Amino acid sequence: MKYLILIYGNEEVWGSLPERELAALIGEVDAFNEALRVSGELVDSQGLEIRARTVRMVDDAPVVTDGPYLEAKEYVGSYFVVDVGSEQRALDIARSYPGLRIGSGIGGGLEVWPLMNQDGASH
Structure with missing residues (x-):
């Protein structure tokens, strides 16, 4: 079963970390990430550029605008996809993500999304 795990962050919290602590x-x-790669569970992991684009319909035409769709203090900063045997394992991985402890929980969080197969069924 594959799961998309979105990693949210708060730029103010992350930007306030001392350089040594951030490193x-x-x-x-x-x-x-390397431990997940070695276990064979990591499918992909990427950071996201700060510059998002939104595409939505305006007067029956798709319009592209700068920025995320919603205003928020937290933003999606990166993601990873895991291929694991159960939802419980995906949640265990999310709970062990090192960035979760930054700012006593105000540094962001993770969302765990089960991915569909190409035929539309859940993995």
Whole structure:
């Protein structure tokens, strides 16, 4: 079963980390990703550029605008996709993500989304 795990962050919280603490956290995240890669569970992991685009219909035409669809303090900063045996394993992985502890929970959170097969069924 594949799961998309979205990692949310708060730019103010992340930007307030001392450089040494941020570097240590990045090292922990790299080790986290490597452990999932070695286990064969990591399908993909990417950070997202800050510059998002939104496409929506305006007067029967698709219009592209700058920025995310909603205004929020938290934003999607990266994601990873895992292929695991159960939803419980996906949740265990999300709970162990190193960035979760930043700012006592105000640094963001993770969303765990089951992905559909190409035929539309859940994995």
